[in-house]
Amino acid sequence: MTSASLAAVDPEIAQLIAAEELRQAQSVRLIPSENYTSAAVLEATGTVLTNKYSEGYPGRRYYEGQEHIDAVENLAIARAKQVFGVEHANVQPYSGSPANLAVYLAYCAPGDTVMGMALPAGGHLTHGHKVSATGKWFRSVQYGVRKDTGRIDLDEVRALARAERPRLIFCGGTAIPRTIDFAAFAEIAREIDALLVADIAHIAGLIAGGAHPSPVGHAEIITTTTHKTLRGPRGALLLSTQGHAKALDRAVFPGLQGGPHNHTTAAIAVALHEAAQPEFRDYARQVVANAKALGEGLAEHGFELISGGTDNHLLLIDLAGKDIPGKPVAQALDRAGIVCNYNTVPFDPRKPFDPSGIRLGTPAVTSRGMGPEEMGQIATWINEGVQAAWSHDEGTLMRIRGEVHEFTKAFPAPGVPV
Ligand code: DSN
Secondary structure: OOOOOOOHOHHHHHHHHHHHHHHHOOOEEOOOOOOOOOHHHHHHHHHHHHOOOOOEEEEOOOOOOOHHHHHHHHHHHHHHHHOOOOEEEOOOOOOOOHHHHHHHHHOOOOOOOOEEEEEHHHHOOHHHOOOHHHHHOEEEEOOOOOOOOOOOOOOHHHHHHHHHHHOEEEEOOOOOOOOOHHHHHHHHHHHHHOOEEOOOOOHHHHHHHEEEEEEEOOOOOOEEEOOOOOOOOOOOEEEEEHHHHHHHHHHHHHOOOOOOOOHHHHHHHHHHHHHHHHHHHHHHHHHHHHHHHHHHHHHHHHOOOHOOOOOEEEEEEEEEOOOHHHHHHHHHHHHOOEOOOEEEEOOOOOOOOOOOEEEOOOOHHOOOOOHHHHHHHHHHHHHHHHHHOOOOOHHHHHHHHHHHHHHHHHOOOOOOOO
16 A cells, blocks of 8 residues: 555545646646746655654754755755855745745744735735734735836835834735846835845746846845746745844744755755756746747737836736726636636725736746747737637637647646656
């Protein structure tokens, strides 16, 4: 029993995994926070490292038998420091939200004032949103974007920071299509003696590949997930100057977490090794070029892009002008084999569960080797899909689905054995 295959032990789960492999292979995946990890990263996640408990840090563990785990974690740390050019790396946070919570735990007391980008404007739940612990346990003040430009208004951020004097300021988010001006945020934080935290979860791969400016030298603390543009397993990193090492490490363990997920640590090390290769720079540049091409294609079809376009991997589209909200569009596109997510747009008059927009991104399609020409085709399908959603034309959606299946055959998905 213990050496039997998954298909033999649990055919139901095996079948569901096989079906998901097929879905990932046969669809055009445009959720900007998703990607395809390499076969090597996947292999590392499915190893006996999952069997080991390792509370503590390399050389300082609470359990014996760590000679291989310590080496794995040390490699992951060294590679994270090298790829991002930082003095300290903690590779143990289970994912992005725990990584951000560790920063609060290290530097804030309940009731302290904290500042981040509002979720409806493009921020993240853990940047102080009211339903998150970070919005409940701290006095959260939130900045947004300008209505006329769709971009962060740094004058507003400065004025808010001066008035509210937050202990820490988060920059970064989940639906920001433009370059983040880390230097300007650092200047604001310095002026009020706040700690600047750059959450680069969405753009970590672009930074590693030289396709987005780095926050290093501006933000003393950087948090990121490892599974978005960085193309690793689901996990996170805390990166910092040496001066913050002790406080952050203590906040992760024993502050928030128990044993690190060693199989994930190994896979993070593999992903960082891949991110250090010259090809990764080509991938990062291509992600951005593809997002621009997709945006231009959609603009030609009359779509309204928040902020007028993109500098990175994602596009935020306001569908108000198409007379249909984001949710039925995202659902219709999914039926057509094009997967995105419905999303609020800044100043959205609609509710978060039924908002005005959709969010698109190019990391996964770029990992399959697609380029600007394919982005033009995808823009055409999205346009047809939105019209079909509006007119309840299921036939057109099924026609697109067939074309998408054929199209994806020419672009093998990394790590997907289909
Ligand atoms: N869920 C992530 C995203 O889609 O952007 C943020 O944590």
